[in-house]
Amino acid sequence: MNKQEHINKLVEEALGSVDNISRAEAKPYLLTRIRARMDRATGSAWEKAGRFIGRPAVAFAGLCMIILINITVVTFNGTTANPAEATEQVVQAPADEFSYTVATIYDNENTQP
Amino acid sequence: MNQPELIEQLQQGDESAFKKLVDEWQDMVYNTALGIVQNADDADDITQEVFIQAYQSISSFKGESKISTWLYRITVSKSLDHEKRKKRKKRFGFVQSLFGSREEEQLHPAEFDHPGVQLEKKERAGELFGALKQIPDKQRIAFTLHKLEGQSYQEIAEIMNISLYAVESLMSRAKTNLRKVLSGYYNNNDKIPEQ
Numbered sequence A: 001m002n003k004q005e006h007i008n009k010l011v012e013e014a015l016g017s018v019d020n021i022s023r024a025e026a027k028p029y030l031l032t033r034i035r036a037r038m039d040r041a042t043g044s045a046w047e048k049a050g051r052f053i054g055r056p057a058v059a060f061a062g063l064c065m066i067i068l069i070n071i072t073v074v075t076f077n078g079t080t081a082n083p084a085e086a087t088e089q090v091v092q093a094p095a096d097e098f099s100y101t102v103a104t105i106y107d108n109e110n111t112q113p
Numbered sequence B: 001m002n003q004p005e006l007i008e009q010l011q012q013g014d015e016s017a018f019k020k021l022v023d024e025w026q027d028m029v030y031n032t033a034l035g036i037v038q039n040a041d042d043a044d045d046i047t048q049e050v051f052i053q054a055y056q057s058i059s060s061f062k063g064e065s066k067i068s069t070w071l072y073r074i075t076v077s078k079s080l081d082h083e084k085r086k087k088r089k090k091r092f093g094f095v096q097s098l099f100g101s102r103e104e105e106q107l108h109p110a111e112f113d114h115p116g117v118q119l120e121k122k123e124r125a126g127e128l129f130g131a132l133k134q135i136p137d138k139q140r141i142a143f144t145l146h147k148l149e150g151q152s153y154q155e156i157a158e159i160m161n162i163s164l165y166a167v168e169s170l171m172s173r174a175k176t177n178l179r180k181v182l183s184g185y186y187n188n189n190d191k192i193p194e195q
Helices: A003-016 A030-041 A045-053 A056-080 A083-098 A105-109 B003-011 B015-037 B040-060 B067-091 B093-098 B119-132 B137-147 B153-160 B164-187
Strands: none
Touching (some): A030 B040, A045 A056, B003 B015, B003 B067, B015 B040, B015 B137, B040 B067, B067 B137, B119 B137, B119 B164, B137 B153
16 A cells, blocks of 8 residues: 555544444533523623633733823823922922922011901 | 523513523534634633623524524634624733733633643644634534534534535545644644654
């Protein structure tokens, strides 16, 4: 028998290998598992939302969005704000808020407008 | 209980009728799904989905076809959807691996071992199931229904909602394509003696 004949024989054997095959049987307690699944499917909206958020794809997308927002904020602030102005703002803002500039005698004596 | 009575009871939400439906057709649904997806856990999952859908959509079932035909249709549809979902998941396997999921490794078992195959035919059957994955879906479905479920061409035509001639054509093309795939496999197999 040459190689091609041998291959043809194997092909026919393979095609005939599922003749008279027995039917595979479903795993036991199928009905119980179907019932449990149907009960799970009718869970509360909060449970469904929790399961949705807990999915890796959703969690990953959320994480990417947070990182993207952070990068955008840092980049935007970094390009528009002058470092000198920013420092001045940081110092000036609380000073304006709480008026902790040095009081003079003039200020003490002239409380009336 | 005959079919119209069973359908009527199912439509009324009778629990015992649903139990009867599952008991009578669970192996048929499981075996069909197993032949298509070639994975026992996936087939079990699909079997559950099929009966849940049957339960939910029984009200729209007119009884024009047999219950088995209706269940076959749902099973084939669910199995193909399941395969599409798995292929999509495989594409995003890298992202999933970041979260420690190793599911993608189970997507395509190297060799499928159908429990109903006779012991001496296991090796050839494994190669045939491997080749089945490489032919078009419709041909694969027709071949699976005929060979694994023993359905006649007429019954397959009803299940797939096509003509008898189309089923004959699908089966013929399926066999031709399987021969090509298997020949290629055996040609590249070092175990075949040259002579």
